Amino acid sequence: MKEPAKEAPTVSAILFLLAGPILWAGHLLLVYGVQSVTCVVGSGSVAPSALIRTLVVLVTLGAILLLCLALFFPGRLAHMLRYQTPDRDNHVFSVRVERLLILLSLPAVIWSGAAAFLLDACGLSR
Template sequence: MKESTKEAPIASAIFFLLTGPILWAGHFLLVYGVQSVVCVVGSGAGAPPDLIQTSIVVVTLGAILLLCFALFFPGRLAHVLRYETADPHNRIFSIRVERLLSLLSLIGVIWSGTSVFLIDVCGLLR
């Protein structure tokens, strides 16, 4: 009889590998969604740009912290997401892919987060 190997569920594997892009997409949603809503709703009373800048900085720092956790502690992230694989080669490969995607997402989050200091937050929405 064949010995059964413990395979990771496909959902946990997808979430593990795509942690960085998922966090990056969530960062985009929070930054640009909140910014657009506050600029449009507050346009009559004058949208407070300091509040928008502060919220973008806080969201960006939170995303950076989560991405750094995913980048430096992939074993703990895999444990949290219940991602396990019996083959050590698959584990090494999936950790490398997760780290690469998290690094690319970290660069994207930093790039979009620093734009708050370069561009008027409600300038294009007026």
């Protein structure tokens, strides 16, 4: 039987493994939340479209930066989340899963950020 003190806490393990999808979900929330609020508040003017594009680009670049940091420095992310496992095989597996999920989330963040340039920002809400 393993000692509870040596096992990784469940919450930190989940946050470490799902860092990519969590950042992707946060990116979608910020992009569409900011877009909806800006379109409603700034209705009737041309400025919200440029403002929305600028905000979407900034949020997307921030999400890409965080995803790349988590991808290239998984040890720092694990340390920040206090995720550690004494078994070497479990650690290698966890890092591989975390990196795979980040690599799946990165194109999704880029694609949803590119939508700001392909679609009218407030076109459907008019």
